[in-house]
Amino acid sequence: MDMKTAKKKLGLKEKYRLLTRDLGWEPTYQNKDEIYPYTKYEGIKIHDWDKWEDPFRLTMDSYWKYQAEKERKFYAIIDAHAQNNGHLHITDARYLSALKIFLQAISPGEYAAGKGFARMGREFPGVGTQVACQMQAIDEIRHAQTQIHALSNYNKFYNGFHGFADARDRMWYCSLPRSFFDDAMSAGPFEFMIAIGFSFEYVLTNLLFVPFMSGAAYNGDMATVTFGFSAQSDEARHMTLGLECIKFMLEQDPANLPIVQNWIDKWFWRGFRLLGVVGTMMDYMLPKRVMSWREAFEIYGIENGGALFKDLARYGIRPPKGWDDAGKALDHMSHQFMLALYQYNFGTTFHSWIPSEDDMAWLSKKYPTTFDKYYRPRWEHLKKLKEAGTPFHNMGLAKLCQTCQIPTVFTEPDDPTRLTQREVDYQGEKYHFCSEGCQHIFENEPEKYVEAWLPMPQLFQEPINGDLAAWMEWVSLVPGKDNGDFDGSEDQKNFDAWRDLAKSNQ
Amino acid sequence: MAVTSTKPYVGVPRDVVANFHGKQIVYVNWEQHLLFATPFMLVVEPGMRFADLLANVVKPLMQADPDAGAVDLTQVEWRKGKSAWQPDFAATLAENGIVHKEQLHFTTPGLNTLLAAA
Numbered sequence: 001m002d003m004k005t006a007k008k009k010l011g012l013k014e015k016y017r018l019l020t021r022d023l024g025w026e027p028t029y030q031n032k033d034e035i036y037p038y039t040k041y042e043g044i045k046i047h048d049w050d051k052w053e054d055p056f057r058l059t060m061d062s063y064w065k066y067q068a069e070k071e072r073k074f075y076a077i078i079d080a081h082a083q084n085n086g087h088l089h090i091t092d093a094r095y096l097s098a099l100k101i102f103l104q105a106i107s108p109g110e111y112a113a114g115k116g117f118a119r120m121g122r123e124f125p126g127v128g129t130q131v132a133c134q135m136q137a138i139d140e141i142r143h144a145q146t147q148i149h150a151l152s153n154y155n156k157f158y159n160g161f162h163g164f165a166d167a168r169d170r171m172w173y174c175s176l177p178r179s180f181f182d183d184a185m186s187a188g189p190f191e192f193m194i195a196i197g198f199s200f201e202y203v204l205t206n207l208l209f210v211p212f213m214s215g216a217a218y219n220g221d222m223a224t225v226t227f228g229f230s231a232q233s234d235e236a237r238h239m240t241l242g243l244e245c246i247k248f249m250l251e252q253d254p255a256n257l258p259i260v261q262n263w264i265d266k267w268f269w270r271g272f273r274l275l276g277v278v279g280t281m282m283d284y285m286l287p288k289r290v291m292s293w294r295e296a297f298e299i300y301g302i303e304n305g306g307a308l309f310k311d312l313a314r315y316g317i318r319p320p321k322g323w324d325d326a327g328k329a330l331d332h333m334s335h336q337f338m339l340a341l342y343q344y345n346f347g348t349t350f351h352s353w354i355p356s357e358d359d360m361a362w363l364s365k366k367y368p369t370t371f372d373k374y375y376r377p378r379w380e381h382l383k384k385l386k387e388a389g390t391p392f393h394n395m396g397l398a399k400l401c402q403t404c405q406i407p408t409v410f411t412e413p414d415d416p417t418r419l420t421q422r423e424v425d426y427q428g429e430k431y432h433f434c435s436e437g438c439q440h441i442f443e444n445e446p447e448k449y450v451e452a453w454l455p456m457p458q459l460f461q462e463p464i465n466g467d468l469a470a471w472m473e474w475v476s477l478v479p480g481k482d483n484g485d486f487d488g489s490e491d492q493k494n495f496d497a498w499r500d501l502a503k504s505n506q
Numbered sequence: 507m508a509v510t511s512t513k514p515y516v517g518v519p520r521d522v523v524a525n526f527h528g529k530q531i532v533y534v535n536w537e538q539h540l541l542f543a544t545p546f547m548l549v550v551e552p553g554m555r556f557a558d559l560l561a562n563v564v565k566p567l568m569q570a571d572p573d574a575g576a577v578d579l580t581q582v583e584w585r586k587g588k589s590a591w592q593p594d595f596a597a598t599l600a601e602n603g604i605v606h607k608e609q610l611h612f613t614t615p616g617l618n619t620l621l622a623a624a
Contacts, residue, residue, distance in 0.1 A: 041512050188510060340543035377620045378541050385570060396546030396567040399533045399609075407544045417538045417621055419545070423587060423609055429519050430587075430607040432533070447509040447517035454521060460549045461525040 012057075019059040024127030036125040042188035044260075045253035049126030052248055055240040056132075063135055067142065070230050077226045078150055087157050088502050091219040091287040093495035094486055098215075098285035099151055099224065100160045100350040105177045105277055106208065107147040108168035112181035113196055114140030123189040132241050139234040146230055150223040157498075158491050160349045160483070163476025167349055170475045172398070172455040173277070173341070175405040179452065180274050186448070190249060191263050197242020199267035200274075203305060205235045208278055211296040215286040243308070250315040257316050262444070268320035269437035272329075273404040279334035280341065283363065284355065292366035293334045302327070322437040328413040331367050335375040336409045342382065343394040344407075349477050351486035354383050374416050391485065400454045402431040403438035410434050426450065523606035530606040532599065534564050537613040541571050541620055545609065556602050557595040573617040585611040 010018070027035060039046070080086075090096070117137035121130050148164075155161035168174050184195035213228030246264075249256045279293035309319045338352070345352045355363065360379065363371045385392045398407035412418045422433040426446045433439040442449045460466045464474065472479050486492055509515045523530050530552050535545035546567050550559060560579040568574040584591045587609055593602055604610070 037512070042510055191510070336540075336543065339540075343543055374540075374621070381541065381572065381620055392541075392570045394542060394567075394570075396534075396542065396548070398544040399547050409543045411540070417540070417618075419535065419540065421535065421545070421609060421611075427519075429522065430605070430609075432607070432609065445509045447515055450517040450519040452520065456547055457521045457531060460529070460531075461521075465527065466549065 015061075016054075016057050016059055019061065020054065020057075020131045021127055023131070032125065036123060038123045038189055039125055042190050042259065044190045044249055044256050046126075046249075047252055049129070051252070052126045052128040053244060054128045054132060055244050056237050058135060058237070060131075060135075063138075067138075070233070071142075071146075074146055074226055074230045075149075078153070078223060081150075081223045081226075082153050085498075085502065086222055087154050088495070088499055089220045089222070093158065093491045094287050094351070094353065095219045095221065095285065096154060096158050096160075096491060097350040097352065097486070098212075098281040099154060099221070100164075101173070101277060101281060101285075102212075102224075103147065103151045103161060104164045104167035104171065104349065105174050107144050107151075108165065108174075109177045109181050109200075110140050110147065111144035112185060113200065114138075114144065116181070116185045116192055116196060119185070120189050120192055129245070136234075136238055136241060139231075139238070143227070143231045143234070146227045150227045153223055157494065159478070159481050159489075160351075160491075163349060163482075166474075166476045170455070171347075171349065172344075172400070173348065173406065175400075175453075175455050176277065177274055179403075179405040180270055183270065183448075190245075190259075193242060193245040194260065194263040195267045195270070197238065197245055198264065199271035201235060201238040201242050202308065203268060203271040203301065204275060204278075205239065206300040206304060207275060207296055209235060210300065211282060211291055212278060214290045215282060215288075218288045218290050219286055246312065246317075247315070250312075250317070261317055264317065265321040266441050266444070268326075269322040269435070269441065270404065272322065272326045273406065273434075273438070276333050276337050276406070280337040283334040283366070284338045284359070289362065294330045294366065297330055321440070322435075325413045325435065325437065329410065331370040332374070332411060332416055335363075335367070335371065336411065339375070339378060340398070340407050340409045343392055344398065345484055346393050346479065347477075347483070349475070349482040351484060351489050351491060353486040354379055354386060370416065386485075397456050397459075399432055400456050401434035401438050402449055402452055402454070403433060403441045405452060405454055406434065408432065408434040521607065526606075530599070532559070532604055533607070533609045535609065535611045536568065536571070537611055538618055538621065539568075539571050539573065539614075542567075545611075550599065552600040552604075553598050555596060555598055556593050556604075559599065560595075572619040573614065576617055577614050579612070582612040582614050585613075 033040070114137050117133045117140060121133035121137055124130055124133060151161060168178055180195075180200075184192050187195060209228050209232045213225055213232070216224035216228060246260060249260050275297075279297075282289070282291070282293045282296060306319075309317065341348060342352045342354065360371075360376060364376070382392055400406065401408050408419060408421065410420050412420050420435050422436065422439045424431050424433070424439060424442060427450075429450065431442060431450070433442065458464070459471055464471050477483060481490055509517070521531070526549065528551060529549050532548045532550060533545040534548060536542065546564065548559070548563055550563060557580075565574075565579065568577070580595055584593055586604070
């Protein structure tokens with residue numbers, strides 16, 4: 001018979017020590033530099049890894065408990081969404097274009113972040129950092145999974161969702177997020193933390209998960225709201241990890257300051273470019289809108305970001321180099337991006353459209369100094385071309401930026417009538433950029449960016465060799481079904497027909 | 507610093523002219539005509555006459571803009587890369603010194619229909 005012994009319950013502090021810090025030990029027969037080969041080459045000096053503060057003191061066992069609970073809630077709602085034909089409860093099928101872009105561009109980014117953090121969990125020598133990175137790695141994989149599961153309910157009924165994993169690597173508008181993550185994952189561990197922990201989580205996540213998820217709620221998309229809420233509760237932890245890492249680097253050695261500042265400059269600009277997609281989704285693709293991209297950026301970018309840089313000023317950090325140019329771009333970028341998506345819509349796996357009168361009235365109100373002056377005339381002209389039966393398709397294809405890899409659609413910060421065009425000769429080759437910011441990033445590390453895989457020039461090289469039909473097949477795109485104008489599309493017709501069935505007895 | 511790396515690293519450009527089967531990329535931009543979201547990316551033969559590039563490739567692409575009819579491409583102001591430039595219309599792209607991934611710009615002062623509200 002087993003004897004009953006009084007089990008001493010571990011206190012929180014003790015449990016935390018045993019499940020995290022106690023996992024670290026000093027190697028005796030291996031050189032530490034060989035175990036952690038990537039910690040020194042970026043030039044960051046760390047003298048004492050034990051000084052790392054664990055912002056959340058979260059242990060694996062409590063992590064499993066919280067996350068399992070969230071999963072249960074998440075899948076209950078997703079189940080209900082599927083059983084109650086949630087795909088018919090959205091405001092309008094136009095909204096689905098935003099989801100398709102999200103699934104193609106952002107969800108694979110979550111997965112990439114998962115891979116990146118798994119690597120950081122291995123590469124950082126400090127055990128506090130290792131544990132925090134491992135938990136974030138699991139979070140990111142979970143985000144990718146829940147997003148794919150939630151949106152698979154739409155895939156059963158609508159076009160354009162099916163090839164999202166291919167789209168991420170092959171579609172021109174996805175090369176923006178793909179290159180962002182490829183750049184981060186091929187950087188050293190400290191730069192990765194700035195790229196993802198600071199730029200993606202701090203600058204981007206709030207804008208992605210707060211106003212965009214409110215947009216989903218406004219448009220009746222409970223599946224997206226559900227994964228948004230489930231992910232958002234992790235994001236606060238991720239932001240803190242990124243910030244903690246920045247402070248740790250700055251506190252360890254003054255020589256780290258210029259390196260960190262340079263990364264903040266770089267990754268702020270890369271993050272801002274990535275946000276162009278989100279801005280377009282908010283301003284153009286939500287049939288029912290919560291706030292404009294400008295308003296969202298004022299709250300989550302300027303106010304929150306401004307506070308962050310004030311907080312970091314005591315270490316000598318100044319706001320990123322592209323901060324002012326970003327401010328000047330706010331009134332323009334979503335319009336410029338949507339105009340591009342419209343004219344190249346034959347090469348996308350979602351629908352685009354000319355904004356309705358109602359949409360344009362909203363855009364004029366939200367962008368009083370720019371929309372009517374610069375963008376309405378272009379949309380009105382496109383409308384005329386469409387009505388004349390000659391809708392505009394730009395067969396000139398797009399010039400891409402060598403750094404951020406998207407079409408060079410943006411204008412000079414102080415002159416919205418001129419495209420920003422920058423070029424650099426490097427070792428006998430010409431390279432083009434969409435902005436000063438992207439040009440500086442290239443000039444700091446040209447050897448890295450000359451290798452960029454740019455979708456438009458690649459279309460004319462092996463193995464596609466300019467064959468558009470072969471390209472369509474390669475990107476899993478069914479022309480005329482997955483893409484083109486929303487008016488008259490299968491998505492529009494099916495949604496309207498099914499909605500009618502749902503509210504009638506015929 | 508060319509790249510931050512653990513050992514010497516040499517980047518290999520992906521878009522060199524040798525990959526284009528005898529063709530090359532030329533970018534053409536019509537200044538202040540932003541109906542076209544970006545400069546046109548054209549993939550053409552370097553032996554093509556510049557006048558033919560304009561008549562057969564560039565002009566058809568410009569048609570969607572209401573100013574297109576009013577433009578005589580032999581009379582516009584040209585820039586090649588960052589500098590002012592006078593093309594030889596009868597000569598080929600190669601003879602005009604238009605290399606792979608060259609950016610050409612042209613300006614048509616006074617024409618800005620789609621910015622008329624400004």
